[in-house]
Amino acid sequence: MVADGGAPEPASPAPGLGRALRSCGWIAAYEVGEAARTRLLQLLLVAYAASVALSTWALVRLVAFAERAVAERLGVPTTRRPGTLIEETLRSGSVTEPLRAFLGNGVADQLLDGSSFVALWFGATASVALPALALLSASASISGEVRTRGIRWLLSRATRLEVAAGKLLGQGVLVAVAALLGAAVAFTLSTSLMVVAEPRALAGELLLRAGTSLAFALPFVGLGLGASCWVSGAHTARAIAFGVLFALLWGYARLQDHVGPGGLGRAADGVLLLLPPSLWTDLWGRDPGTLLATAARGGVQGLLFFTLGWARFRGRDL
Amino acid sequence: MSAAALRAEGLVKRYRRTRALDGFSVVVPRGSVCGLVGPNGAGKTTFLSVVAGFVAPDAGTVDLLGLGPFDAARHAGRVGILPQDAELPLASTPRQLLGVWGRLQGMGAAAAGRAVSVALEAVLLADRADQRVATLSHGMRRRLTVAAALLGDPELVILDEPTSGLDPVQAAHLRQRIAAERGRRTVLLSSHNLAEVESLCDHVVMVEAGRCPRQGPLRQVTGADRDVRVRLVPPFPAGRAEVVRLRLAVDDPRCLERATTELLAELLAEGATIAEVHQGDSLERRFLEGAGRLEGTDPASD
Numbered sequence: 004m005v006a007d008g009g010a011p012e013p014a015s016p017a018p019g020l021g022r023a024l025r026s027c028g029w030i031a032a033y034e035v036g037e038a039a040r041t042r043l044l045q046l047l048l049v050a051y052a053a054s055v056a057l058s059t060w061a062l063v064r065l066v067a068f069a070e071r072a073v074a075e076r077l078g079v080p081t082t083r084r085p086g087t088l089i090e091e092t093l094r095s096g097s098v099t100e101p102l103r104a105f106l107g108n109g110v111a112d113q114l115l116d117g118s119s120f121v122a123l124w125f126g127a128t129a130s131v132a133l134p135a136l137a138l139l140s141a142s143a144s145i146s147g148e149v150r151t152r153g154i155r156w157l158l159s160r161a162t163r164l165e166v167a168a169g170k171l172l173g174q175g176v177l178v179a180v181a182a183l184l185g186a187a188v189a190f191t192l193s194t195s196l197m198v199v200a201e202p203r204a205l206a207g208e209l210l211l212r213a214g215t216s217l218a219f220a221l222p223f224v225g226l227g228l229g230a231s232c233w234v235s236g237a238h239t240a241r242a243i244a245f246g247v248l249f250a251l252l253w254g255y256a257r258l259q260d261h262v263g264p265g266g267l268g269r270a271a272d273g274v275l276l277l278l279p280p281s282l283w284t285d286l287w288g289r290d291p292g293t294l295l296a297t298a299a300r301g302g303v304q305g306l307l308f309f310t311l312g313w314a315r316f317r318g319r320d321l
Numbered sequence: 322m323s324a325a326a327l328r329a330e331g332l333v334k335r336y337r338r339t340r341a342l343d344g345f346s347v348v349v350p351r352g353s354v355c356g357l358v359g360p361n362g363a364g365k366t367t368f369l370s371v372v373a374g375f376v377a378p379d380a381g382t383v384d385l386l387g388l389g390p391f392d393a394a395r396h397a398g399r400v401g402i403l404p405q406d407a408e409l410p411l412a413s414t415p416r417q418l419l420g421v422w423g424r425l426q427g428m429g430a431a432a433a434g435r436a437v438s439v440a441l442e443a444v445l446l447a448d449r450a451d452q453r454v455a456t457l458s459h460g461m462r463r464r465l466t467v468a469a470a471l472l473g474d475p476e477l478v479i480l481d482e483p484t485s486g487l488d489p490v491q492a493a494h495l496r497q498r499i500a501a502e503r504g505r506r507t508v509l510l511s512s513h514n515l516a517e518v519e520s521l522c523d524h525v526v527m528v529e530a531g532r533c534p535r536q537g538p539l540r541q542v543t544g545a546d547r548d549v550r551v552r553l554v555p556p557f558p559a560g561r562a563e564v565v566r567l568r569l570a571v572d573d574p575r576c577l578e579r580a581t582t583e584l585l586a587e588l589l590a591e592g593a594t595i596a597e598v599h600q601g602d603s604l605e606r607r608f609l610e611g612a613g614r615l616e617g618t619d620p621a622s623d
Contacts, residue, residue, distance in 0.1 A: 022394065026425055033421045040412035040453075151408035155375055156418075156469065159402040160425035162393045320376040 026161045030169025034144065035176050044140060048181055051136045055185040058128035059192040062121065066197065086197035121199070122208030123287075125189040129182065129216035130283070134223035136181055141174040141227025142244040143237035145316070150235040154321055163317050167232060171309055174224050179217055186213035215286040218298035222279040223248075225305030229312025255280045279304055325384070326351045326477045326507035327372065332381035334367055334531075341367040342378065343531035349524065354503050356518030356539075357511040358608060359528030365511040366405050368528065369481045372509075373402045386476055398426035401475035403466050405482050405511075411455035415446055415465050418454070419472055426473050440468040443498060460491045467495060471502075478502065480510040484517060496521055519543075519604040527608060535607075544568075545601030549581045551588065552599075558591035 038044035067085035074081040145167065148154035157166050186209040190202075199205050230244035231237075255278045261271040275281050282304075285297040327349040334342040341364050349355045357365050370376040372383055374391035383390045385400055410418065416437055423433030441447045444464035449457060457465065463486055470478055483499065484492040500521055502508050512518050518525065519539065526536040540546040547569040553561060567584050569577055577600070588595065602610075 022427070029421055029424050036417070036421075037410055037412060042412075152404060152406055153408045153410060155373070155402070155404040155407040156409070156422065157425070158375060158393065159373060159400070159404070160393055160397045160422055165393070318377060320370075 023162070023165055026165040027169040027172055030157065030161060030166055031173035031176060034170050034173025035180075038140070038173075038177050043143070044177070047136055047140055048184065051132055051181050052184050052188050054132045055125065055128055055188045056192055058124065058132075059121070059189045060196070062124045063193070063196045082198065084196065084198045086199060119199075119205050119208045121189065121193045121197070121205060122212045125186065125209055126212035126216060126287070128189075129185050129212060130219045130286070133178060133182055133185070133216045133220040134279075137174070137178045137220040137223040138227045138244050138248065139241060140177060141171075141224045142231045142240040144170045144174055144228055145231040146234050146240035147231075147237040149321055150237070152321075158321060164313070167228070167309070167313055167316055171224065171228050171305075174228060175221070178220050178224055182213040182217040182220070183210075185216075186210055211289070214298075215294060218294070218301040219279070219282050219286055221298075221301040222282070222304035222308060225308035225312075226279075229308040229310075232309075232312030232316035251278050252280060254278070276300065277304060277307065324351060325349060326353075326386060327509060328384045329368070329372065330382050332368065332371055332383070333379045334364075334371060334376065335379050340531050342371065342381075345381070345528075345531060345533055347526050347533050347536055349507060349509055349526070351507050352504055353524040354499065354508045354522045355510070355524040355526060356522035357509065357526050357528060358513075358515055358518050358604070359511075361513075363528040364531040365528050366481055367531075369479055369509075369511060370404070372479060373400075373404065375404065398428070398473050399476050401470040401472060401478040403470035403478075403480045403483055405485075407466070409454045409462055409465065412453060414451050414453055415441060415457075415468070416450040418465075419469060422469060423472055428473060436473045440472045441465075443471065444468045445494065460487050463487055464491065464495065467498070471498075475506060477507045477509070480508065482512060483510055484512065484514065492517075515603075515605040515608055525604065539604070540601065543601040543604055543607050547571075547573075547577060548601045549577065549584065550597075550599045551584065551595060552597040553588070554594040554596045558588070558593050561588070561591070561593060 038048075063085060070085050070087075071081050145154065148157075154166070161169070190206055190209050193199060193205065194202050226247060227240075227244045230247065231240045234240050234243060255275060258271045258275055258278075262268050262275065263271075279301070282297055282301050285293060285300075288294065325348045327347070329348075330346045332342045332345040333340065343364075345364065345368055347368075357368070359365050367376065371378050372385065372391065374393075385391055385396055388395045388399075391400065419437040419440060420433055423436050424430070428436060437450075438447065441450050444467055446461060446464055446468065449461060454462060454465070463483075467480065467483055470480060470483075480499070484495055487495060496517060499508060499510065503523070510518075510521070523539050524537070525539050525542045527534055527542070535542060538546075549567040551565045551567070553563055553565065555563070557563065565584070565588065567580060569575065569580055573580070575583075581598070581600075585595065585598070
């Protein structure tokens with residue numbers, strides 16, 4: 004087929020949902036590829052892995068210290084590698100019963116029922132470091148390219164929604180990769196520095212915690228990308244993203260005081276469900292239904308923040 | 322199929338109190354190589370940004386290839402765009418970048434691979450295809466952006482200052498590359514270099530203070546279709562000055578060549594010695610006249 008002027012008919016994407024999904028996929032792949040090639044994001048990933056490594060090392064030192072203190076008190080020799088005593092102690096009734104009495108409402112059961120303390124420690128670290136990584140990375144995603152106008156290369160080939168959604172997907176993949184990387188680091192360090200009775204079970208536990216920390220990070224991916232849609236320049240977007248985060252934490256704390264019976268209390272409870280801190284308590288258990296529902300809520304929160312950014316991005320001059 | 326590759330009507334774009342575009346209307350015929358000329362701040366880049374959909378106009382309409390305003394879902398692959406000052410991702414290689422962009426334009430893997438090779442060869446970057454963009458010189462990066470705009474045989478190519486920052490050799494090569502597109506596709510390019518526009522384009526759009534005071538075929542804009550200047554060598558025949566000017570009226574049925582032949586015959590019969598014959602003015606002179614920046618000219622009288 005020949006176009007006007009004798010030029011061959013150019014390849015043109017077929018309109019519709021299929022085209023949009025393909026474009027999103029290509030942009031996401033491009034985003035991940037760029038992250039792999041860009042030093043800044045490599046640095047963020049290394050920083051995240053390092054934070055997990057440091058946290059795991061700190062745990063090992065803490066366990067070693069505790070076990071040595073116990074051994075000295077009992078007058079028995081210490082083990083060459085720490086881990087055995089604390090694992091057994093945590094599983095014994097002498098520790099779990101007081102914890103259940105203290106925490107009540109089944110939270111202790113969820114925490115201690117079969118969970119490795121290494122995995123719980125990793126989960127606690129990851130649920131702080133991974134959202135921070137997500138926020139830092141996602142907030143630079145669009146805003147940086149708007150500043151350099153590099154976004155125009157994509158916008159001349161994909162719609163604004165495809166670009167934004169593709170970048171959201173790409174950032175989600177990046178954070179997922181970071182979550183897995185962190186779990187691998189925690190597994191490697193803990194199995195090499197401590198006595199781990201069941202390495203395979205620990206690997207499963209770490210993967211579960213990587214998944215829950217990823218679910219917890221999803222709203223932060225949306226928040227970062229949403230902020231990135233509003234402004235030009237990565238630093239400005241990051242400042243806005245962290246500003247909004249602190250405002251949300253403050254609002255969450257204030258709203259908790261208003262939860263209760265009555266219309267206002269229920270409304271406050273409903274609003275709390277839309278804020279990322281509400282995910283924290285529900286992500287520590289092992290019940291698949293609860294975890295999936297909480298992960299879905301994290302995804303919805305992420306999409307909500309993304310939509311707020313998209314409302315600006317769709318019409319702004321780029 | 323629309324006869325115009327690009328049609329814009331009544332475009333207005335304000336930045337705070339500044340009107341970057343102030344009722345800008347233009348028609349770019351299909352198959353033409355059209356030059357957009359104007360001084361700094363005239364509104365050229367704003368116009369091209371509006372056309373490409375990067376910037377939303379406050380009023381007015383744009384139609385590209387008869388498919389409405391730019392929408393990547395409809396125009397990707399059919400319209401190639403070289404934005405001004407858009408930085409390239411430095412960590413990628415030209416092959417990686419063009420490959421992804423080709424896929425976004427709807428090409429399959431094999432077609433994208435072929436198109437990338439063709440585009441890089443066209444701008445003499447085939448041997449740098451797998452080097453990171455960060456290692457390329459400014460001129461190479463500029464050529465890469467042109468390759469991106471030409472990727473996949475688009476029907477309409479929009480180039481904002483394509484030769485800016487290039488050395489003379491690179492600029493000449495790029496001009497040849499653009500000239501080779503004549504008749505194959507529509508090219509709309511903006512440039513400060515009026516000689517470049519005159520050598521490349523067959524259609525010209527002048528931009529001044531967000532408006533388009535003049536547009537049309539190059540011969541018409543420069544007067545090459547109706548103006549002839551004949552410079553004589555002294556001594557001049559009685560009643561003749563050094564320059565004899567012939568301007569055909571719009572309703573004059575004669576063609577310019579015939580009228581010129583008649584004038585030259587008349588001058589020779591008067592005993593004049595002819596030094597030079599010029600058809601029309603240079604684009605630069607017309608542009609300066611139109612802008613009222615040529616000494617001794619009055620733009621209102623043209």
